Amino acid sequence: MRNDWATFGADLHLDLRGTRLRAGLMDALREAVRGGRLAPGTRLPSSRQLAADLGVARNTVADAYVELVAEGWLTARQGSGTRVARRADPRPAAPEAGADESATPPTAGPARDGTVRGGPVPGGPTPSGPVSRGPLPGGLLPSGPVSGGPTPGGTAWRPGGGAAGRVAWRRAGAPAYDLRTGSPDLASFPRAAWLKAYRRALTTAPNEAFGYGDPRGRDELRTVLAEYLARARGVYARPERIVICSGFAHGLMLIGRALRGRGAKAVGVESYGLGPHVALLRDAGLATPPLPFDERGTRVEELPSLAPDAVLLTAAHQFPLGGALPPDRRTAVVDWARATGGFVLEDDYDGEFRYDRQPVGALQGLDPERVVYLGTASKSLAPGLRLAWMVLPEGLVDEVVAAKGAVVDWMCGTPDQLAFAEFLATGAHDRHVRAMRLRYRHRRDQLVAALAARAPGIRVGGIAAGLHAVLSLPPGTEGAALRSAAWHGLAVQGLGQFRHPEALRTLEGLVVGYGTPPDSAWQGALHSLCGVLEGLDGDRDPEDG
């Protein structure tokens, strides 16, 4: 028993130093019960014995036992010791009770709970457990978090993939390094500056700011945003044409509904892009044919023959391929919209980040009556704020507001809106973006240099802007590269998951989100990536050919 327990602890890479000892031990015990390693009725070692085996204080173990008894995982009876509870219906992967058990300030004391209600679950399996607060146990993670959950690029969503929501909140096993796209470096969120803006906003807000409000969003924010977008992105933006939404997808859903309401039938989308976005358009009742592309980007010159009612474009920095739509095509797509009454939906997701020259101005500036501009704070600041905006042609404002519905539930809270207005108006946003631009550019340079040194055969593309690069791979190697990455504990995406199912061409490569890791994990992630690519030589996989 002694040795088993010690091994058990070691196997799980339990980090048994510091203040989180008890929580780590509890997690490990729960996991062992859940996984069946500790069968119902099993008698556990005494707290004294286990404490000695693990080299921790006896109280730590005793306390953990008490908590787990309270949660229903264990039972304790005088004379019979501590045993794994006998449960009515031991299920293989039961949900665990929310996890942080530290005795320090009782924020969020978990409901002591543990009983799992039996019976079949009509809606599918229960979640595999809550996302744990704070650093994950196990020592696998360098220090920063893996941005689990549904980053747009974080999981291989496909249009219409019904299980997406469920997949999203399962953390199957955290990778050691995360180079998936979709998230900025969350460790760099400017907490102090944001808090300052929030404090000022909350202090000076009129009372009515706490009520229901304009479904377009707070006027204060729309006013400052109009100025910012004109200055930073060349957007023609008047406050009354701006609608604040709680994310890009929300905006896209609204414009999709508005277009459908006008009788639109199809929105052309890029051959490579984000499936969930395409799915939203389909949900609105629109067809989403892929637009052909070549090495210069989307072939907008073919729009007249395809004849969609609108097109969705990442013109400044194609996602995921990384190029900017060339000038003649920018002009051509606007001309097409004018000539046909079509609309261009411009997804300007990372327009602030361009490294080698000034940002490419927004397409919207070319014709504000034919281009719907969609921007977000998710890349420039943080996705957690749920702040995005659209700048609409005058004639679409009412229709989009109507699509939003009579009750303004789909809106970022007004204090956050006011805080963002303050953040923009005081220049804090500019400062943050400048600092992040330097940081991301530095990472990009390191990525390029590391690949040149260790995987010189790999072509790196899409590096002029944004938070990701594309590493082109020879045909038939993407699958092998992804498997190798998984083996290395590296979360990274292949181009395949972004391919429109009906796209005419297929590319292979890795999409590397170099904005994602915290600084402390960046070098490790880079090293891991290079290891994957070095190993690719002669590793072509016939399955993927």
Add this chain to the structure above:
Amino acid sequence: MRNDWATFGADLHLDLRGTRLRAGLMDALREAVRGGRLAPGTRLPSSRQLAADLGVARNTVADAYVELVAEGWLTARQGSGTRVARRADPRPAAPEAGADESATPPTAGPARDGTVRGGPVPGGPTPSGPVSRGPLPGGLLPSGPVSGGPTPGGTAWRPGGGAAGRVAWRRAGAPAYDLRTGSPDLASFPRAAWLKAYRRALTTAPNEAFGYGDPRGRDELRTVLAEYLARARGVYARPERIVICSGFAHGLMLIGRALRGRGAKAVGVESYGLGPHVALLRDAGLATPPLPFDERGTRVEELPSLAPDAVLLTAAHQFPLGGALPPDRRTAVVDWARATGGFVLEDDYDGEFRYDRQPVGALQGLDPERVVYLGTASKSLAPGLRLAWMVLPEGLVDEVVAAKGAVVDWMCGTPDQLAFAEFLATGAHDRHVRAMRLRYRHRRDQLVAALAARAPGIRVGGIAAGLHAVLSLPPGTEGAALRSAAWHGLAVQGLGQFRHPEALRTLEGLVVGYGTPPDSAWQGALHSLCGVLEGLDGDRDPEDG
């Protein structure tokens, strides 16, 4: 040429000092192209020449040209110089680029603007202008704000009323006093306590809190909320069954979709209620038959013959009529749900506020597998936070999360979620609710006393709980009362606007939201209301009979 260009620069008030030279020049050039001053094909002066004319460095001009070529405004060809791009359709009255180019820190300078675009607007008239920040002009308001915009009860929305969205953000003319329902006293928002919670939440949040997250909402909040709901509302709530949403309507939309996805066809609704909520269910493809009622509330005993798939009930405090569903009917509706596999959707919008005895516990506690509990911070704290939650039967969790969609855009920002968790965990929420309960009860008592003194013939109902009362009026007088109120500058709602169009019975009365006015306006509002009611004697209107 020389002079033209210099003039051109001067005309546009180009600020050619500081670091924003190039941006200013680019804006001016874009504007000139847009406005038609620079026709397609026009050859621009060389960068050297224009730089000399403007007294700026040549690189500034050259860079601006390069950028504008990249953006598609200009073309550059060897030997042909730089020209304005030829575009299909130069437009007469082009919008101007939103402008503030000053080098000093931009504090929300309004976009320079003024041009109104001509031509008919397909979607209807444009909004009458942005909602102004701060106190409303006109001096009508005593001091507090009128909660303009779409409070659920704020405007006379009807199910399917298509123009609701548009109406909502128009503020036709502010009344002097506002006794409409739907909003708590916004002046009482606990700014300092909330800020304290927010600060602590923001300071202690793990980095991943700023990223995309669990579509059910932050685990920290769901954990504390489970404890709170169990304690304060008798809800059986486990964190993994809670889904945070950005308002009650959002939750209702999700559950409506989930039920529809299971094949549900009809959700029975109360004969008096909120039209927009009913409209959301209809949007989800559900029929919404009204449930019959008597003086004891909704006649749930008739559910077996009506046979809906679910019912939407305000069991603790019927909105707007004000009664609590009596115990036998509480049991009966849960029994019906059990027997038929139906669901009860419990709208617990103001459950915290009950004055004369302990709050009526949530119906959900009777059967967590058949009752969907929906709660909100909109009444207990503030609608502006966009914070609400649902507690789901186990089998519905996955379906509701799937209905939420693959991308978690419809969620309160994570900092606010964490702040609310902190606010709950530290007891600040309890303190606030207690204080507000006293305040609202005091107002209720004053309302009852004032009416007893000045309009003794009026029966006041629904006063045991919540933020509103119902003043019963004799048949044929509601219309006259509303007209009189409007004449007095008093915003108040009649029962008529809450009546389901197919309801079998019709009641007349005024719904008085006594939580809405700030303290400073309360006595005036009360006085105004009594004046309206006093004038009703002998003022029966044959039109409304």
